[in-house]
Structures are given as structure tokens and as C-alpha cells.
Amino acid sequence: MKPTLKMSAVALVLFLCFLFSADAYASARKTVLLLPALNFTDFEIWESKFYPVNVLEQKMTEHLASLLRRDPFTDVRILDETGAERWFAGDRRPGDVAVQMELFSVLAKEREVLGSFEKADVSLRVRVYDGGSGQIQDSRIASGKDQRYTFNPGDDRLYFLNAREYPVLEILQTNLFNRIHKDGLDLLRLTPPDKGQKMSRPTWKQFSSTSHWQAFKNAIADAAGGISGISDEQFSLIGRIIAPTAESTPRRREYIITLGRKNSLAVGDILQVVRGDTYVTVDPENPVVVVPRVVGNVKVTKLMDSESVVVLINEKSKDPVQLNDLVRASSFGTKKAAPLK
Structure with missing residues (x-):
């Protein structure tokens, strides 16, 4: 009876995991x-x-x-x-x-x-x-x-290799080339279509x-x-750097981010590391303004459902990438490195 209960419990856990995973992908x-x-x-x-x-x-x-x-x-x-x-x-x-x-x-x-x-x-x-x-x-x-x-240039002589200039090929020129390619052969494929x-x-x-x-x-x-820049959560592709990996070294820094397969990431995608500068203004309607700037770029090396492992590509020497920094990418456009600001 006990083994049956254990198997039922395991089956229930697996079912719930599958259900939550399906809900996550559906959302x-x-x-x-x-x-x-x-x-x-x-x-x-x-x-x-x-x-x-x-x-x-x-x-x-x-x-x-x-x-x-x-x-x-x-x-x-x-x-x-x-x-x-x-x-x-x-x-x-x-x-x-x-x-x-x-x-x-x-x-x-x-x-x-x-x-x-x-x-x-x-x-x-x-x-x-x-x-x-x-x-x-x-x-x-x-x-x-x-x-x-x-x-x-409109002159076939610049394109074609004419066998008449090569006596060794005279037999081929007389019997074959003249019948099939009377102007020669476009060996370099330079002729415009x-x-x-x-x-x-x-x-x-x-x-x-x-x-x-x-x-x-x-x-x-x-x-x-x-x-993908629409102000709507379903189109935003923004995550956060939450931890270094166990294999991370000073020469090859790897991090875990809160974006994964369900966010349409793929191995090889490049994401921007963004940090916001906060400014206090004199405008009563906008007392605080946050200006984002790119401080680094990371590349996806391993995918999980909700997380990914990324490796640091570059960063600002005076403003290095840190834990809790945001990472972002375009949902639909090309995911490529951005200039550092």
C-alpha cells in the first residue's frame, strides 16, 4: 500500500509541475x-x-x-x-x-x-x-x-576564359567549347544574371x-x-542578473539571469546589461527621472525554462557589470550587442 501511495504522490507532483509549466508557456x-x-x-x-x-x-x-x-x-x-x-x-x-x-x-x-x-x-x-x-x-x-x-563593364572578354589563348586546350576549343560556349567559360561567375x-x-x-x-x-x-518596445508586459524582454555560476572565473565571468526558453531566448543571443541613473528634477509632475544606460553585453550559453546562463562579452571598465543589473533584448528584432554608454 505504501509503495502505491508513494507512486501516486510522485505522479501528482509531476502532473502539477507539468501543469504549471504549461500555464507559464501559455502566458x-x-x-x-x-x-x-x-x-x-x-x-x-x-x-x-x-x-x-x-x-x-x-x-x-x-x-x-x-x-x-x-x-x-x-x-x-x-x-x-x-x-x-x-x-x-x-x-x-x-x-x-x-x-x-x-x-x-x-x-x-x-x-x-x-x-x-x-x-x-x-x-x-x-x-x-x-x-x-x-x-x-x-x-x-x-x-x-x-x-x-x-x-x-559590358565586355565579355573581361569575364570569360577563352580557350583559344591556351594551345593545350585547342582540341577542346575546336570540338567542344565552340559548340557549347562559343564565347568561353565564365569560370569566376562574374556575369550579372x-x-x-x-x-x-x-x-x-x-x-x-x-x-x-x-x-x-x-x-x-x-x-x-x-x-518589442511597446509599453506592455507581454512584449517586454527584461530580466535581471541574480547570481554568478559555479564555473565563473575573473577571466570568464558567467551569470544566471531571470530570462529563459519561455522568453524566446536562444543560445547565442546577445543581451544588453542596463543600469538606470536616477535624477531628482524641479518638475513637480516628474520629480524623479530614471535614465537607462548600457553598461555591458552578455551572451547566452545555456538555456533553462525560466533562467539562462550568460557569459560577459564586454563592460565599462569604470562601471563593471554587477549582480541585480537588468538585462534586456528585443523580442522580435536582432539580438545584438549595443554600444556602451
Whole structure:
């Protein structure tokens, strides 16, 4: 009878642990609804030369969705115009957020000088709506730039290795190369790919490999990182340094932080160590102001459900990282080191 009671007790404990763990993961889930992007510029991209319909806003929304889905606890839904109208009319759920991008500036240049020089500067306005009230919860500007030079002098002789210059290969030249590659072989793969006929608007196939689209992607990545800055607990990724590890040494300092797998962290992520400076002001409405500053960067080396082990990457020599310091990272954007302040 006693072994049965012990087994029942163990089973109950395991069940409760699983239940609490499931609740923790469920509470970490977030839902982001993407409203149709708006384009206030004349910049358009066609689906193809056979289907001259603008698809720029659709491609922007799809790329933002792919970035947000990198968070394993974020559910992303793309709404069409009808779905967006229903959402604003009241078909909402408290706790969700809706995001809409507004493209308001595109500066794209292209020059042909022994090749092509492409440069673009893209600016978006990102609006975040509360799922409960349907009102604007946050609004910010996101921007992205990129430039690229592709060498293309327009002379195949600079690209191709012609077998006629090598007598040893004369037999191959006569019998094989002349029939298959009459101009030679592009061994270095320097020939630019054929993007097809130029249209009044670039097609998606032509546009997707340009520096201009990379500038769009950089702006959208900036927007994704900004979404995690919403003043809402479900989107904040902030923890605290609580203890050093047993393996920590002065040359390799390791700490335990209060963020883990359920916070969508992954091994290799870089988090910023932040400390707040408190200032007493003369403003009666804001008597105390806390200004955060980055004092170091740490890298995740081991993951647990609610905690992680991190190793110190760098810190300010006159203001070293300490226990109880805050650590933060973007929930959706790239988790990378920040300059020390």
C-alpha cells in the first residue's frame, strides 16, 4: 500500500509541475495581427510583366510576418482589408495587438558607371493598436538604408576564359567549347544574371535581388525591433542578473539571469546589461527621472525554462557589470550587442 501511495504522490507532483509549466508557456504566448500596409508614395512593384499589379505592400507585410515568427511564442496573423475592417469594427480580443506599416518615403537611386550603383533610403511609420480598445497604443518611425555596386563593364572578354589563348586546350576549343560556349567559360561567375526586360515598374523578380529591397528589409527589421518596445508586459524582454555560476572565473565571468526558453531566448543571443541613473528634477509632475544606460553585453550559453546562463562579452571598465543589473533584448528584432554608454 505504501509503495502505491508513494507512486501516486510522485505522479501528482509531476502532473502539477507539468501543469504549471504549461500555464507559464501559455502566458508567454503573444498574438500579433498584421493589418494591410499602406503606401503613401508612388513607388510600386509589379508581380510580373504578365501580371502588372502592385505587390509591394503585400511583400512588406509578409517579410514583417517572417521576422515576428522567429519568436516561438508569437502567433502572427495577416489580415486582408475585410479582416482589418472587421477588427476595427469590434472583432477584437483583449491582449492582442495589431500592427500596421505606413510607407511614406522612398529615395531610390540607380546609376550606370561600368556597372550599376544602387542606393536606397526607406522610411516607415509603424502604428500599434491595442486589441481591447482598438486605439493606437504606440507609434514610431522605422528607417533602413542600403547601397551596392555591381561591376559590369559590358565586355565579355573581361569575364570569360577563352580557350583559344591556351594551345593545350585547342582540341577542346575546336570540338567542344565552340559548340557549347562559343564565347568561353565564365569560370569566376562574374556575369550579372539576366533580370529580364525592363518595365515601367520593376517586377518582383527584378526588385527582390536589388539593394533597394535590402533597404526595405532593413527598415522592416527596425520596425520589428521597435514593436518589442511597446509599453506592455507581454512584449517586454527584461530580466535581471541574480547570481554568478559555479564555473565563473575573473577571466570568464558567467551569470544566471531571470530570462529563459519561455522568453524566446536562444543560445547565442546577445543581451544588453542596463543600469538606470536616477535624477531628482524641479518638475513637480516628474520629480524623479530614471535614465537607462548600457553598461555591458552578455551572451547566452545555456538555456533553462525560466533562467539562462550568460557569459560577459564586454563592460565599462569604470562601471563593471554587477549582480541585480537588468538585462534586456528585443523580442522580435536582432539580438545584438549595443554600444556602451
